[in-house]
Amino acid sequence: MKDSSIYKKRGLKMELFTVGPVACHPKVLDEMNKQMFSHRSVEYRELHRELVGRLEDFLEFDEKVFLFPSSGSGVMETSVRNCVEEKMLCCINGAFGERYDEVAESNGVEVEKLETESGKPLTPEILDEKLNQEPDVEAVSITLNETSIGLLNPLDELSEVVNEHDKLLFVDAVSGMGGTDIKAGEWGLDVCFASSQKCFGVPPGLAVASVSEDALEKSNNMDEKGWYFDLKRYEDYDERKSGTHMTPPIPQILALNKRLEMIEEVGKEQHFQNYKERSQMVREGLEDSGLTLYPEEGYESPTVSCVNAPEEMTGIEVYQGMREKGFELAKGYGDLDITTFRIGNMGHVTEEKIKRMLGALSDVV
Numbered sequence: 001m002k003d004s005s006i007y008k009k010r011g012l013k014m015e016l017f018t019v020g021p022v023a024c025h026p027k028v029l030d031e032m033n034k035q036m037f038s039h040r041s042v043e044y045r046e047l048h049r050e051l052v053g054r055l056e057d058f059l060e061f062d063e064k065v066f067l068f069p070s071s072g073s074g075v076m077e078t079s080v081r082n083c084v085e086e087k088m089l090c091c092i093n094g095a096f097g098e099r100y101d102e103v104a105e106s107n108g109v110e111v112e113k114l115e116t117e118s119g120k121p122l123t124p125e126i127l128d129e130k131l132n133q134e135p136d137v138e139a140v141s142i143t144l145n146e147t148s149i150g151l152l153n154p155l156d157e158l159s160e161v162v163n164e165h166d167k168l169l170f171v172d173a174v175s176g177m178g179g180t181d182i183k184a185g186e187w188g189l190d191v192c193f194a195s196s197q198k199c200f201g202v203p204p205g206l207a208v209a210s211v212s213e214d215a216l217e218k219s220n221n222m223d224e225k226g227w228y229f230d231l232k233r234y235e236d237y238d239e240r241k242s243g244t245h246m247t248p249p250i251p252q253i254l255a256l257n258k259r260l261e262m263i264e265e266v267g268k269e270q271h272f273q274n275y276k277e278r279s280q281m282v283r284e285g286l287e288d289s290g291l292t293l294y295p296e297e298g299y300e301s302p303t304v305s306c307v308n309a310p311e312e313m314t315g316i317e318v319y320q321g322m323r324e325k326g327f328e329l330a331k332g333y334g335d336l337d338i339t340t341f342r343i344g345n346m347g348h349v350t351e352e353k354i355k356r357m358l359g360a361l362s363d364v365v
C-alpha cells in the first residue's frame, strides 16, 4: 500500500533540537498507541488521579493541579480571566512575556509592563521597585524560561518579592517545567503552567497547571470568566468526577503519566542534573566552534540555547545548513532570526545525538 503519511511525503527524518514540539522517548510514544476509553470510565478516573498525584509531587504542591485540553497559552488566558478584575503587571524579557501582555489586554485587563533590556534577566530589585510604584496591580506574570532568547529568570528570588507585596503570581513555565526544578508550594506560585510538548517530551495538546487556593478564591468572585477555562469548574470536576468538564486528550495524558513515571525511576534531582549536563555539553560545543550565547552570563536556560550567529552568516543560514545535514534546530525568534539561532535540548535528546549535532554545526559554521 502506498504510504501517504507526511513523513514519507516530506521525508521528515530530522534529528530534533527544536523548542517544541520536541522528540519523544519511544516508551512515551508507545504509551499513546493504545485503544481509547471513556473519559467518564473508572479507568480514566484512576489515570487522572494518578497523573494529578504525580504532578503534585513533581511540583511539590499540595493545593490543586489541573489538566487542560489546550496548549499552554490557554492557561495564560485562564489566569487572566479568572484572577484579574482590572489591572496586572506583566514582566517582559522577550516574546512570551509580550504574549502575556497581549492576552491580558485582549481580555480587557489594564496592563502595567516591566520590560528588561534584551538578554537581561528580571531581578528582584527592579521588580520590588516596580511593585512599590504600582501598588494597585492584582497580579504579576513572570516567564520562567524565556524561550525566545534562552534565558532563565531567578524565579525563587522573584517569587519572594511578589509574595512580600501580596500579589497573585502567574508563572509561564511552558519551556521550563520538567527541565528545571519548580517548588510551586514553597515559592507561593498561584498559577504555574506548562505545555506537554516542551520539557516533558510529550506530543502537543495538553497543558498542566498548579493553581493555589488564593487563585481559586479570586475565580469564585469573577463574573465574566467564560465556561471552558473556568477554574472553579475544573475544581468541581476534579473533585467530584476525577476528570475535566470537557473531553480531555487521553493519549497525551497517558504519555505524560508514563513520562513522569520514568522521571520518578531516575529520581527528580538526577533528571534535572541530566538536563543541566546536556545543556552544558551544548554550550561547550558552541564555545569550541567559536560561538557565543545571547543571554547574560549566569542566566542561560538549561533547556534552550539562544546562539549569536557567526559574523559571516545569518541565523537562518545556520538553521538551513543544519537542516541539510539532517538536524532540525530552531530559528531565532521574530526579529532575532538574522542575528541568532536556537538549539533546544528538551525531550528525548541523548548525549550521542548532541555529539553528532555539534559535529555538524562545527562544519556548518
Ligand SMILES: Cc1ncc(COP(=O)(O)O)c(C=O)c1O
Binding pocket: 019, 020, 071, 072, 073, 074, 096, 143, 145, 146, 147, 148, 172, 173, 174, 175, 195
Ligand atoms: C515561554 C513560552 N510561553 C508560552 C508559549 C506558548 O505555548 P503554547 O504554544 O503551548 O500555547 C511558548 C511556546 O513556545 C513558550 O515557549
